[in-house]
Amino acid sequence: MINRQWTVAEHPENELHASHFGYKEIELDSPKDGEVLLKTHYLNLAPVMRMYMMKDGGGRSPEQPLNIGDVIHGRGVAEIIESRHPDYQTGDFVHGQIGWQTHKVSTLNSAEKFVKMAPRGVPAYYGLSALGMTGYSAYCGFISRGEPKAGEAVLVSGAAGGVGSLVVQMAKALGCSPVIGIAGGPEKCALVTSLGADDVIDYKSEDVASRLSGLFPNGLDIYFDNVGGEILDASLTNLAKGARVVMCGAISEYTRKTPFALKNHGLLRRENADMRGFFVYNHAHEFDQAEEAIADWIKSGQLRALVDIEDGFEHMPAALMGLYSGKNKGKRLVRVTPGEDLIY
Amino acid sequence: MINRQWTVAEHPENELHASHFGYKEIELDSPKDGEVLLKTHYLNLAPVMRMYMMKDGGGRSPEQPLNIGDVIHGRGVAEIIESRHPDYQTGDFVHGQIGWQTHKVSTLNSAEKFVKMAPRGVPAYYGLSALGMTGYSAYCGFISRGEPKAGEAVLVSGAAGGVGSLVVQMAKALGCSPVIGIAGGPEKCALVTSLGADDVIDYKSEDVASRLSGLFPNGLDIYFDNVGGEILDASLTNLAKGARVVMCGAISEYTRKTPFALKNHGLLRRENADMRGFFVYNHAHEFDQAEEAIADWIKSGQLRALVDIEDGFEHMPAALMGLYSGKNKGKRLVRVTPGEDLIY
Structure with a gap:
């Protein structure tokens, strides 16, 4: 199983350039007991990611600062394609801290802030927008x-x-x-x-x-x-x-x-x-309440998710850089594998 | 009856100087129906007073901006020495917006933010410190x-x-x-x-x-x-x-x-x-509750008022200027007439 990754090649100082991003492909081990194998369907893009990439997280990063060669932080919607974890089955969807990569082996522990998605018959990317x-x-x-x-x-x-x-x-x-x-x-x-x-x-x-x-x-x-x-x-x-x-x-x-x-x-x-x-x-204790309230608003037609989807994992750096020039309308996401939107 | 006043002679731009203050004495009319005659015992000094004196209140003054010749804003503790107001008697004490002057004829309306003091057997200046x-x-x-x-x-x-x-x-x-x-x-x-x-x-x-x-x-x-x-x-x-x-x-x-x-x-x-x-x-609705709580702490010995009293109405400008150089310890006040502290 080949895992494709985007990493920090150089720490940015102010504006982001292509040279700050490194690409690599690595062989992935199979999941062990208590682990699952995740396949990434959608990846999030957020302004704060530039700060993640700065030296020492720019001194103000809310996530762990990244070293050269580290996979860039980022949340994704992923499908469990193999499970040796008692609480998850193949076909379950989660959103959480996957990083800029197409696959991940994970225990889905709380440090990675994974949330199991409820099947609601909406596009799976909602796990990165209104329902994430x-x-x-x-x-x-x-x-x-x-x-x-x-x-x-x-x-x-x-x-x-x-x-x-x-x-x-x-x-x-x-x-x-x-x-x-x-x-x-x-x-x-x-x-x-x-x-x-x-x-x-x-x-x-x-x-x-x-x-x-x-x-x-x-x-x-x-x-x-x-x-x-x-x-x-x-x-x-x-x-x-x-x-x-x-x-x-x-x-x-x-x-x-x-x-x-x-x-x-x-x-x-x-x-x-x-x-x-x-x-x-800081509001993790309110996420369930938020999820229910938002799902109700979606159902009643009072709320819709604006998304701006770019196709292809290879376009992650360009999609992030576009965010700072104010190009996106709605939540900017990358669909890892071009194709139709999954409903979950 | 002669009323002594300190007024704005020039608008300060940054540091205060003696030349910014004007002194005058005016003849005071007797109170009419609904009015009282106040005699000022203590006057407050506060950092914000410099802002009151600036042109247009420095653009940020919480009180009405002052023109040249206007009496400087300031709260005081005063005794009612003549009353034609149904709610006040001679000998009552109030604290409120008296201004930098030794006497005032007033209706004690809410715009001047007067508060009738409860007799508590403490120094009257408490109306400008812990109980004001x-x-x-x-x-x-x-x-x-x-x-x-x-x-x-x-x-x-x-x-x-x-x-x-x-x-x-x-x-x-x-x-x-x-x-x-x-x-x-x-x-x-x-x-x-x-x-x-x-x-x-x-x-x-x-x-x-x-x-x-x-x-x-x-x-x-x-x-x-x-x-x-x-x-x-x-x-x-x-x-x-x-x-x-x-x-x-x-x-x-x-x-x-x-x-x-x-x-x-x-x-x-x-x-x-x-x-x-x-x-x-903005908290006027809480003043009664504050007064009671503070009076209880004073009674139980958990709270005492630090005051730094200067004697003599003529020293008002110097007492204010001293505030900015950090000379005062506790609440800085001026006792209008040198002498013993009144208990009320």
Whole structure:
């Protein structure tokens, strides 16, 4: 059994280049007692992966820093094609920390954060979008950290992205008003409107700060932040009393050598407002609840997963690099073997 | 009746100078129906007052910006020496927005945030320290925004100041551990230790960041921030999961022309930690509860008010300027008429 892998060939310093990625093929052993053999069907792409690849994880990586030659971290949806594990059978699907490789032998222990997927008759890639960490990030970040109430004014950046597109739909489903997205370019903005957002700010052609004061005359109650940087800073000038800024991601900052210098945090005081850090794995105890709530919204037609699927394991590096130039609409995934989408 | 006043003579840009203050004496009318005549006994001094005096309130003032010639904002403890108000009698004491003046005719309406003091047999200046906004700031900031639990690790900056010295004692009374203060110079550090702090960092002679990692091997649960700037930024590198940074004050930033640029806010994400803005007047609904809790702690000997009293209304400008150079120990007040302390 040949396992194909993408590894760290060089540590990136700022922008990613093809030379940072190494490709190799290795012979895989058969699973031993307590192990399963996984075949990867879909692999996730996320802005934080560049940080994983930096020397010492850029000093801020939430995952174990990678050395030269290590397989790049990444979650995938995989099928168990051979099982010597009592809790799993051939044909079961899981999502978890597979890494950038086509196969893996694993004990499926908790360190690799594997979750057994419930068969729901939906595309299997949902395990990487609405019914996986992307969905859990949107749900736990928005619900547990944002604490939304009906009628509250909500802003979501990265609103055409994997997490952001789900948060926009959740905010609408919960009766928040208005729900405003931020995205880049007319095509993405149209997509955000199609998800039900009341209005969209195009950060590439509009002045975000002045649009915000027009759209939120009474201030923001929740800002769900996927981008960090200038847009985070601008949001702080426009907060309602008791506002919550959920710091989920910071794609605009991941390619900086030095952290973005925030200037408006002092405005939190006057409004008794919060900046609330969020990292999805701190909410593992809420994943079951998130999964059920999201599955219900999918069933009732209130929520759909936006995915942007690239075909072919060989395109992993290019697919990741495209993420930083803002090309993707919805959650960007790679389908390892081109073909039809599996239903599970 | 002659009323003595300190006014804004020039708007300060950064450091305060004597030339920014104007002095005048005016004839005061007698109170009309619904009004009282107040005689000021004690006046408060607070870092935020410089911001009040800046042009347009420095753009960030929580109180109405002051024009040239306006009486400077400030809270005081005053005695009602003549009443034509149905709810107040001669001899009652209040604390509230009197301004930098020796007398005031007032309707005691809510805009001036007057609070009628309960006679408790304590020095009347307690209405500006533990049993006034200083105490309410410590209580509402620490209890409502910090949400302390017994056993949690607490850091308090400005720990020899008015609010900070109370927070240190409240943290100890609630069983937090360790409770660490930050103050400047050996004299103030000794004072913080005398309040029960488990250890003190002298920011003038020690490296705060390296002391923090030694004192909080498992990270901070609560940082009660009175200073902002570099110390706030350093605290963010040392947070426990779910930590709360209560942003109460920012004395190190008030004399800056441009806001301090924060660099470590991104670390909130990994720890699911919060920066929580706090402004005491957003908690008016909790003042009664705060007053009762603080009075109980005073009675049981678990809490004492640190005050640093300067004698004489004529010294108001010098007393305020001294605050920024870190001279005060405890809450700095001016006793308008030198003499013995009134008990009320």
